[in-house]
Amino acid sequence: MTPSVVVDRVAKRFSLEHHRPTSLRERFVRRRWRRARPDELWALRDVSFSVDSGEVFGVLGANGSGKSTLLRLIAGVMEPTCGEIRTAGRVGALLDLSAGFHPELTGLENIDLNGALLGMGPSEVSAKRENIVAFSGLQSFIDSPVKYYSSGMLMRLGFSIAIHLDPEVLLVDEVLAVGDEEFQRRCLDRIENLRVRGKCVVLVTHDLSHVRQLCHRAIWLRDGVIAAEGKAESVVNAYLAAADKSQKVAEGGAGTRWGSGELEIEAVTIAGGTGVGSIPLTGRPFVVDIHYIAHVPVERPVFGIGIHRIDGVHVTGPNTSTGRFEIPMVTGRGVVEFRVDRLPLLPGSYALSAAAYDHSIRHPFDHHEGMYRFLVGKEGTGELEGVVSFDGRWGHVAGTRLSRCNLFEEVSRE
Amino acid sequence: MRLALPVFPRRNRSRAFLVWRYRHLLVQLAKRDLTARYKNSVLGVVWSLLHPFLMMLILAVVFSYVGRFNVGIPHYPAFILCGYLPWLFLATSLTTSVRSVVDAANLIHKVAFPREVLPLAIVLSNLVNFLLALVPLLGYLAFSGIAPGPGLFALPAIIGCQALLLAGLSMFLSAANVYARDVGVVLEVALFALFYLCPVFYSPEMILDTVPRAVAGAYFLNPMATLMVLYRSALMGTATPSLDMRIWGATALLASSAACVLGWWFFVWRQRSFVEEL
Structure with a gap:
């Protein structure tokens, strides 16, 4: 050619x-x-x-x-x-x-x-x-x-x-x-x-x-x-x-931090399937620990994390409020854990944010935007396209029509 | 079948061929210049005819009552108009085209096209404007009973000669303005001086009669001065007996061609660094 x-x-x-x-x-x-x-x-x-x-x-x-x-x-x-x-x-x-x-x-x-x-x-x-x-x-x-x-x-x-x-x-x-x-x-x-x-x-x-x-x-x-x-x-x-x-978040620089500081995030750790420090893999357990210190007693705080892919795609942003998990009161040091049994993220580089807010999620105590980086290793899956693995299974039936109701047709008829 | 050549050849290809391939852009840019100029005005294109007439009135009044330049010149208003229209063609072409490359910085950064099209399009749009204004001028001359001279058939050649001169000057000025923005200011002063160095409101005989022969020769080395004499002889049949118009016409054509070639050469030489300079 x-x-x-x-x-x-x-x-x-x-x-x-x-x-x-x-x-x-x-x-x-x-x-x-x-x-x-x-x-x-x-x-x-x-x-x-x-x-x-x-x-x-x-x-x-x-x-x-x-x-x-x-x-x-x-x-x-x-x-x-x-x-x-x-x-x-x-x-x-x-x-x-x-x-x-x-x-x-x-x-x-x-x-x-x-x-x-x-x-x-x-x-x-x-x-x-x-x-x-x-x-x-x-x-x-x-x-x-x-x-x-x-x-x-x-x-x-x-x-x-x-x-x-x-x-x-x-x-x-x-x-x-x-x-x-x-x-x-x-x-x-x-x-x-x-x-x-x-x-x-x-x-x-x-x-x-x-x-x-x-x-x-x-x-x-x-x-x-x-x-x-x-x-x-x-x-x-x-x-x-x-x-x-290179320790840099794709577009936003090396991450930013803001908040009033009554409740402070001291450290964030990520653990893959085989313990602290191991590389997370698709389809394996994944744990994020937020280590906090409360300088004054704080009632009903909300902890959350956010995950962005390195090119800026926002993957997820769960917090304790949407997870219906209430922490009545924090004083002194403690750890908030976010656990996923089967990590859906595909291999690649990701930026992790962690934050502590008041119960209304309006007032930030401590927000670490894009300050943590982690890599999802390739060993867990063969999939490469997209952001997440649905972990679905393929099927095949030859020579017949499935009598299952078709959602797409229902939508178009309405 | 499309020619398997890059749109913007990098070296050793004929520049003229390239400009010719972009002739459609030249026309479009000239059209843009013309339509944009009169788009929001009430009288529109009428202004390109009205403007020189109003200027002529002012010049005629000032220079006949204040300066008495009209003595010995029959049909003084028509005389002024025949000099002022080519002058206006020159002045607007140059003052607009000097900024043409600098103003198009955005385009030059993004699109590859022969950049000389920018100043040339300005000259083209002003040429159209000039031709439009010639129509009522001819009407006015006929109305005043002034017969055109035998040189009327040479009018297209005279206009072409001026267009050649302006093309060269506009390419030179627009490229020089990228290098140093002083060019625009210098041009204003130079045009002011040139207005008095051209026989717009006085007859060239005044120069020929009052200064030594050698200085008069230098005066007519300015192709614009010769062109104005030629325009008048074509449009009004005024003869300048002491000048051999064939020799001076040939000189003007030579000077205009040289201006065009040199201006183009300068432009092509400078245009390589336009992207970095702008």
């Missing part, structure tokens, strides 16, 4: 001037008196890979790892400092295009303008105009100036134009994180459609489940260098394992 994108030993250097001179005076004063070399940043170093047609290729990495720079280099917005990028056919980028809209022009006029910006000819734009409007779902607003559009509407229109470009190479940058569920779904369908027709898609995202679901292969960029490359699944796992070691 011929590669659609070839990135060959590409590097990109930026100069890091904190204040760029934009007037002649600044420029000449700087030239004359301070000739020091500005700091440099190599956003990308020696990056090589190729993407075949009909392939969805993922690019993973933390913020500032060079993902967006790479995408802009492929799109041709910037030129690499060294190395070479070759692309076969038209490169389209699924970006927020609302920057190119003119507020005084109507949606339809802006479609013409933006289509031309992406390199479409007049006949191509007029052929696709109806599809673009239908895809955006803005039929009733399309003849009003876009200055009356909400930011969400602008974005939908921009994506609709970009996605109809019919490129050989489609670049997608984090767009799946915005827009409502239904619009996201349509974008994903369209990506799949392009792939089936032999186009290639390069996807940059924080959402690891998208990489798992959509991508065939992926690279993981760390500080501008490829840290891992290969099958999407193995790259995601390598990324998760490293994110776990």
Whole structure:
């Protein structure tokens, strides 16, 4: 198969001037008196890979790892400092295009303008105009100036134009994180459609489940260098394992703590199936202990925990109030235990929060948001897709119709 | 069948070919500029005709009653209008296009397209505006009983020559403005000076009669001055006997072509660093 994108030993250097001179005076004063070399940043170093047609290729990495720079280099917005990028056919980028809209022009006029910006000819734009409007779902607003559009509407229109470009190479940058569920779904369908027709898609995202679901292969960029490359699944796992070691919660930093302090959480421990310190496994017991100290007697406190996957997905948030477990009074030290007999979480990295509140759950005594990290090991299950294991069992009956009532049909009849 | 070429070739490909492929964008941007300019005004496009006429009235009153520049010039209002319209074409093209790249910073960061389309679209929209204003000017000339000269057939060439000059200047200025934002301010002063260096409200004979021959030659090295003389000879049939218009016309064309090539070359050289500079 011929590669659609070839990135060959590409590097990109930026100069890091904190204040760029934009007037002649600044420029000449700087030239004359301070000739020091500005700091440099190599956003990308020696990056090589190729993407075949009909392939969805993922690019993973933390913020500032060079993902967006790479995408802009492929799109041709910037030129690499060294190395070479070759692309076969038209490169389209699924970006927020609302920057190119003119507020005084109507949606339809802006479609013409933006289509031309992406390199479409007049006949191509007029052929696709109806599809673009239908895809955006803005039929009733399309003849009003876009200055009356909400930011969400602008974005939908921009994506609709970009996605109809019919490129050989489609670049997608984090767009799946915005827009409502239904619009996201349509974008994903369209990506799949392009792939089936032999186009290639390069996807940059924080959402690891998208990489798992959509991508065939992926690279993981760390500080501008490829840290891992290969099958999407193995790259995601390598990324998760490293994110776990680096002691940082995915988006929110190293966790935060707040509360009035009458009741303080001193420590939180997690125990897997085989005792304290062992790695929790899917389908095995799982225990969280909250070690507290009450500086004054507190009546009917509520203890709770929260579990987020490392990419920010909120998995669960049980507390003693929803669990109908009342603690009448606490004084001094004690331990609150949360026990799960069969852990449904799939292997991966998770962030644990723990909190102590008053009985109304309005006043925080001590809240540790995302301060604890744990890993669910792979040994417990073979399942990989999604967040939790339902631990269900499959069945099969051949040659007959089940007479069980069908819930889906019931719903649709109503 | 689509050409198997990258949309935005990185090097060694013809820049002109690239701009040609984006001609539709050029037209769309010019259209956007025109529609947006008059969208919320009551008189709309009428302004592009009314504005030069009002300016002409002011100039005619000021320079005939205060400065007495009208002495020896027949049809002084028409004379002013024939110089002021090309002047307006120049001034609005340059003052708008100088910001065109800086204002489109957002787009430049996101989409790959030949960036020279931005200043060129401004020149194109102002060219359309200029052509629209020529229609009532011709009507006014006919109404005043002024016969166009034999050079009327050369009018498209004269306009093309000015468009070439403005294309070059606008590409140079918009790229230079990315490098140093002083360009916009310098341009304002330069345009103010240039207004007096062009025969808008006085006849070039005044220059030719009062200064030495060599200085007069230098005066007509300014292609805009020559172009105004050419516009008047085409539209009003005014002859400037002491000047050989064929030689000076060729000089103006040469200067305009050189401005276009050099401005383009400068733009293409600078545009590599636009993403980082903006």
